[in-house]
Amino acid sequence: MTECASTPPASDSLKQEELFPIREVSRVTGVHPVTLRAWERRYGLIQPTRTDSGHRLYSAADIESVRSILAWIERGVSVSKVGKILARSSAIKMPAPVYVEVTSSEWSEWQARIRTAVAAFDGAQLERLYGQVFSTYPLLVVFQDIFVPVWQELLLHRDEVGRSSEWLFLDAFLRARALQRLQLATTGRGDVLLAALPGHCRELELLVAGLLLGSAEIGVQVLALGQPLEELALVCEKIQPQALVLFSNQPPADALPAQLTRLALELHCPLLLAGDAADLIEDDLRGSPIACLGNEGRLMQQRLQQFLAGHLDT
Template identity: 75%
Template sequence: MTEPGASPASGALKREELFPIREVSRLTGVNPVTLRAWERRYGLIQPTRTDSGHRLYSLADVESVRSILAWIERGVSVSKVGKLLARSNAAKTPLTPVYQEVVAGEWSEWRTQVRNAVSALDESGLERVYGQVFSSYPVHVVFADVLMPVWQELLLRQDEFGRGSEWVFFDSFLRARVLQRLQLARCGQQERVILAPLPGQGRELELLVAGLLLGSSEVAVSVLGLGQPLEELTLVCGKLQPQALVLFSNHPPADDLGRQLSRLALGLDCPLALAGETADLMGEDLDGTPVACLGSEGRLMQRRLRQFLAGHLDT
């Protein structure tokens, strides 16, 4: 994506762009008063300042604002968002500043291409970009840094005229491709894990992507549908005999979820784990219980699942 002969540093500097608070408000839909409160009261974003004291926000700041907004839309209080963002950032591989700017710029360019294809409802164009992204990056980067951010943007704006059609188009496209990849990944695999949603929570694509990210060359993941009753999972696992059952949700946990999970774990013949952003919220609550927390970041979930199956992950 960088021009021939251009150094990574110069490419990063060209891509670096700073936005005033009004432009960030326009891009994200969050008013300036709220942006200032997130900075002063909670320390969620840290814009740079001009000599005259005006705030300037980077592309990374804009993405952070969108992440904060997505958490709040799911019902997480602002006071808890900082902890979740910190865990998410800590789970990512540290990069040098220049390289981080380079790859962030590349991901931004890919997201723009995805947006353009979706805006035109151009399935062949989207298929082409989709294939190019997969040929350039590992699967966790493709979804976490390119595809799902665009999906999330459209989800938050689907009530706007025209955006609803774009979101349905993109959601249907991704669900079909992820299902295909899950089916191919299961071929010939011996070790099997069942992934099930917590009832009434989440969207199908998030669940399917989690299944894709949890799987590996050693572990095949079978994904149960969104309507799967929690109380019948002991029956399902008794029939399928998986190596483990993983529950998934990206929503704030119910007050009694810890008790429900502990009770479920006692009735299973296989170990139980929790994945998704709910696992980040419940990590401390589940310490010392039979339920393991796998986290929500793709590489971390996969690594913890392998440790869990090998008996090396503390619960």
């Protein structure tokens, strides 16, 4: 008998501790129990706790790890390399400030309500939820920890019937809100230019990166998706930003370090790299004039501020 079939229902005490049996993790993530066990045994990607009888129990953090693994695999990273990426991301993540230290269950509750509104294509309810979340949490939490994970989840399952339409509905909603926030935040300032490597991210990911990089001291101007890489030197010459940040959420090609180095030589401002690719290529760019900002909101903003202040080595 398989573990999925033999695991007893979670008791009230387990629910309070936010521990879930493997069948429930499989249901909410779409990952087969056999695959979950392989990720644990073969690659050490997740480490669930065990009951006295040996059944696996997963925390909310474990479920988020499963979703992160899926996201990396979706971007073309082999499962054998995901462990190193997750370990690095975990090591460099900054602790959240006290005012955003909320339990994952609170975020999960908001996400469940968002999923319900999206499934019903209820724009009015989604707008109300967006306003309520924004009045409760900082911008970074709103996008990075609550809304975007739902967007990513729908994106991963967009081949299922109805999911593609749901993703498009939420994607259009969030792009409009992120663009609105960017316009309010920049007010014409272009201290830093942000552009995507062609074909390396979706528009929402680029807009959210702009929101997370910006601050009261730094205005971020986001260039349109599809900006030609070969014309960036000309754009920077006219705008005269303090720095150009390239964004990529795709595994870097072998030729990318040389390509970035050539671009850096053409620019009259520093070149930085942000997004998932920054973590994957950081070792290859060490010692070059190109700085890597990472892919986590708090870290990206802090590293950008340090770089502009002359305190971040490349």
